[in-house]
Amino acid sequence: MPDIKHFDPELALERAERLFWQHGAAEASIQDVVAATGLNRSSLYATFGGKQQLYHAALRRYLRHRAQPAFRQLADDGRGLPAVRDFFGGLIAVRCSGEHAGWGCMVVNAHLGTEHHDPEVRALLDDHHRQLRDALHTALDVARRDGQLSPHLATGAAAETLALLAYGVNLRSRNGADADSLLQTVTDTLALFGA
Amino acid sequence: MPDIKHFDPELALERAERLFWQHGAAEASIQDVVAATGLNRSSLYATFGGKQQLYHAALRRYLRHRAQPAFRQLADDGRGLPAVRDFFGGLIAVRCSGEHAGWGCMVVNAHLGTEHHDPEVRALLDDHHRQLRDALHTALDVARRDGQLSPHLATGAAAETLALLAYGVNLRSRNGADADSLLQTVTDTLALFGA
DNA sequence: ACTATCTTGGAACAACCATTTCAAGTACCC
DNA sequence: GGGTACTTGAAATGGTTGTTCCAAGATAGT
Structure with missing residues (x-):
């Protein structure tokens, strides 16, 4: 009996995700979301419930569609150190060139x-x-198994270091740091880390 | 002939610096600045010119009074690696405990x-x-001179790594990361890095 | 004491914010 | 096709934003 939605909620969420990714939750107004998605205020509130909840949904989408696939690829890659290097290579490429250059990482932001x-x-x-x-x-443990690492290196500690390093990369890339x-x-x- | 200021501009700037440090430029309103400094809107605009210029002045003050003294101490410390370690120790202490715990670094913010x-x-x-x-x-070059570093370590590259690591520390500390x-x-x- | 020149307090401003409201429109089920 | 449950558009709400304006107050030189 009810009417159905005249738009695609998933597509609208993707538009909102990109808006919040680029500009942050505070700087992007509901008006901006309306303009970016093309749908009406009422539809927005009826579908997502409000700005905060919309931001939550957008952030979750970013994690699911952007971050986690990259993590999974890194963990499933069997090459060890080259996998880590390529992970950072891909990260830096996305941060410094192409469509999302200068946007940083939505999670870091x-x-x-x-x-x-x-x-x-x-x-x-x-x-x-x-x-x-x-x-x-996980990737460092693969490297350890294949004898790519110095014997004295603790993979857990090194992973934590690299994670913080990734935050630094994401941060500085937003200020125009050079990819090379x-x-x-x-x-x-x-x-x-090498042997 | 003119009247003189009824307040201390430098003290007001320090209050504004702390406000912007803790909450960021976007989230701290002029009303908040008025409350934090105790002085009037008119005096604020007459003295600093506007929110953007006030934020500029506050950020410059942070650099001059907070960041640069720490950098200078690090560069002037003659101990090499222990100096670097103490630099990070002091950084983490400020970020995770005391008056400014959870504020992060104003520059990183x-x-x-x-x-x-x-x-x-x-x-x-x-x-x-x-x-x-x-x-x-500079500190790493001191460490190199004193034979504290592995022969193959490039001090320039290591300095860049540590700088990015510091950004990661500042960032994660804002989300309640554990100091230890x-x-x-x-x-x-x-x-x-050690030999 | 008078005046010129600045500071100060507080109101007023227009623009924007997130959210709500409601009438009008629309698609499905019976 | 009628009725119902939803969507949609657009206006309106109450609050906050940064900034400006002006009368009232204060100080230093004459």
């Missing part, structure tokens, strides 16, 4: 601003950190 | 949000990055 005060967002950030660190840890320089720093760091 | 779009702010962030990296480089864990990560990283 969420560490500041209004979104940061929300307990649910903080939990998502902690989740993200754990997943990133664990994927790096960032990748060189990562390469130099990984060279320290 | 400025990498996100409205302030980031301002060319003058971006230039300050690049300046800050260069100063941090150079101070680390952060310091352990730094210590483990520095251990890789």
Whole structure:
């Protein structure tokens, strides 16, 4: 009996995700979301419930569609150190060139601003950190098994270091840091791990 | 002939600095500045010119009073690796405990949000990055001279790595990261540099 | 004491914010 | 085809934003 939606909620969510990714939750107004998605205020509120909940949904979508696939590929790659290097290579490429250049990482961006005060967002950030660190840890354990690592290197500690390094890369890329320089720093760091 | 100011501009600037440091430029309103400084809107605008210019002044004050003294101490410390370790120890202590716990670094915070779009702010962030990296480089060169470093380690590359690591520390500390864990990560990283 | 020149308090401003409301429109089931 | 349950458009709400304006107050030189 009811009318059906005149738009695709998933497509609208993707548009909102990109908007919040690029501009942050605080700077992107509902008016901007309306303009970006093309749908009406009423439809927005009826479908997503409000700005905060829409941001939550967008952040979850980013984690599911952007971050986690990269983590999974890193963890499933069987090559060890080259897998880690390629992970950072892909990260830096996305951050410094192409459609999303200068946008940074939506999760890293969420560490500041209004979104940061929300307990649910903080939990998502902690989740993200754990997943990133664990994927790096897995890849480093593969490298250890294949004898690619210095004997004295602790893979857990090295994974934590690389995770923090990734935050630094994401942060500086937003200020226009040079891609070659960032990748060189990562390469130099990984060279320290080698046998 | 004129009247004189009924307040101390430098004290007011310090209050504004702390407000912007903790909450960011976008989230702290002029009303908040008025409340924090105790002085009137008119006096604020007459003295500092507007919100953007006030934020500029506050950020410059942060660099001059907070960041640069730490950089100078690091560069002037003659102990090499222990100096680097103590630099990070002090950083983590400020970020995770005491009056400014959870505030992060004002410069790192400025990498996100409205302030980031301002060319003058971006230039300050690049300046800050260069100063941090150079101070680390200087300390590492001291370590190299004293034979504390592995022969194959390039001090320039290692300084860049540590700078990015510091950004990661500042970022994660805002989300409540554990001080001991952060310091352990730094210590483990520095251990890789050792001879 | 008078005046010129600044500071100060507080109201007023227009623009924007997220959200709500409601009438009008629309598609499905019976 | 009628009725019902939903969607949609657009206006309106109450609050906050940064900034401006102006009268009232205060100080230093004459």
